[in-house]
Amino acid sequence: MLEVFKTEPDQEAIRKVAGHAAAFSAFRASAPALLEGQYATGRLGIDAGLYGDAARDALGLPDMIGETDALEFFERHFCCLSVAPLAGETRETGFVTGYYEPEVEASRVPTETFRHPLYARPSDLVAVDDVTRPAGLDKSFGYARRLSCGLMTDYPDRAAIEAGFLKGRGLEIAYVRDEVEAFFIHVQGSARLRFADGTAIRIGYAAKTGHPFTAIGRLLVKTGALTLAEADMDGIRAYLAAHPERVRPILDQNRSFIFFAERPIDDPETGPIGAANVPLAPLASIAVDRDLATFGVPYLVAAPELRLDKTPFARLMIAQDTGSAIIGAARGDIFVGSGEAAGRIAGRIRHEAQLTLLAPPALAKRLVP
Secondary structure (H helix, E strand, O other), X not given: OOOOEEEOOOOOHHHHOEOHHHHHHHHXXXXXXXXXXXXXXXXXXXXXXXXXXXXXXXXXXXXXXXXXXXXXXXXXXXXXXXXXXOOOOOOOOEEEEEEEEOEEEEEOOOOOOOOEEEEEOOOOEEEOOOOOXXXXXXXXXXXXXXXXXXXXXXXXXHHHHHHHHOOOOOOEEEXXXXXXXXXXXXXHOEEEEEOOOOXXXXXXXXXXXXXXXXXXXXHHHHOXXXXXXXXXXXXXXXXXXXXXXXXXXXXXXXXXXXXXXXEOOOOOOOOOEOOOOOEOOOOOEEEOOOOOOOOOOEEEEEEOXXXXXXXXXXXXXXXXXXXXXXXXXXXXXXEEEEOHHHHHHHOOOEEEEEEEEEEOHHHHHHHOO
C-alpha cells in the first residue's frame, strides 16, 4: 500500500469548507457509476466499492438539497484522511491548478479566417495496455498506431500532425481561427464551438497520441522567457502573441496531441462530460491522477493563498476527471466553468494546497490501520 494517508486530527474539517450542496449534487451524479462498479480503484487503494452505502443514500435524496442537509450527509458517511505527496514526488505539498471549457468561434469548413483544425480520433489509433503494448513502445504510452500490416508503433507527435500527417482523411470536426487557441483547447480537453449560423456544439476528449504532456509554461520559465509569476495562461498567451515566429516551435515541444468527439449541448448550464462520464460541475468537480486516485469520491481542497473571492479557497469537491498533466497523489485540477471569465480565473490557479480524502470508516481503517 502507498503510504500517503494520515488521519486528519480535525475531524470537523468538513464543516470548515464551502460548497457542500454543489458537491452533493456532483457526488449524486457519480453515484450510479459507483454502485455499478464502473470506477477502477487506483493504486492509492481508494476502493470505490466501499462508497456504495453513501451512493445509495444519495440516490434516495433529491438532486439538489440545502447546505445544511448536504453537510449532514457528508458527516454521516465519511471521515477525513489527509493526503500527502508520494515519496519521490517533486513537490513536498499538495498542489492545485485550474481548468475550464473554452467557448470559441469556429467554422465547419476551412476559410481564410478559420484555418486550424480540431480532429476526431483516427481509425489507426488504438489503445494499448501492458499486455498489448508493442515492444519498444514506452510503457507510459496508452495509445499506438496500427500499421496496415498489422504491426503497431508509436503515433506521430504534435509536430508531425500539425505538418499535415492527418490531412485528407476527413477527420476535421471544425476549424478555429488561431493555432494558440487550438492548443489551449487541447490542454483543457474540451470546448464549446459556436458557428456563424448561430448553432453550437461541444467537443470533448476522445483519445490522444500517447506522447507525454509537456507544460510549455514550464519551458518558458526554464529558458528565461517568463518568470514563474508570469507563466500563467494569460502570460503565456501574451508571450506567444508578441513572438509569432516562436509559436510553432514552442507548441510543438508538447508532443502530446488530443483528439475529440462531437457532443450536443443538452444543457448550457452544465459543464462537459469528464473522464468519470458525468457532467463536470463548476467548483465542485476536480481532476485527479487516474492511475493513483479513484473517480467519484469526495475531497476537501484547501489552498490558503488562492482567493477567488475575499476568502482563502476551501471547498468540498468530487473527483470526476483527469488530465495528462495531473500527476501525483496530492495533485488536483479544479474545474472552474465555461467561457472567457472562467478561463481568466482558471489560468491563474497554481497554488499549494492540502487535499483531504473523505473516506467511509471501513476504508479509513484500511488506508490508515
